[in-house]
Amino acid sequence: MSYLPYLADRGEVADATTLMALFGDDAGLEAAARADESRDIGNYLHFCRWRQIERLILLLSAESAIGTVH
Template identity: 45%
Template sequence: MNTSPLTIADTAVYVTATSLIADHGEYACVEAAARADASQRIGNVVEFSHWRQVERAVQILQLEDIIGDLH
């Protein structure tokens, strides 16, 4: 069981995630994962990390139920 908090701590990640959702709908998470994989293949660790964070943010934003505290 994953007990880590669901957070989006970076505004840039939030903005990118909402943009991907607007552009790709339910496939936004797949798009973020593909971009992370592409960054990893070329060895760009910074972009890889960014896109993985975006992927997690998309998952959080697409949840239908509220989990945990909202701040």
């Protein structure tokens, strides 16, 4: 992953874990679909939010550590 997600508040983490619980391996696809829907109706704030949640889901789903491990 070339960059880490920006999280504006802890609600985004809660949304990511909820999607992961509900959709399993398809959670990232669901977040992307919600981002696309927000973009289509012109809501750029929710579009950006769901894109960051999608990135967070990918990060949380990784099998190995991302970044520096101390």
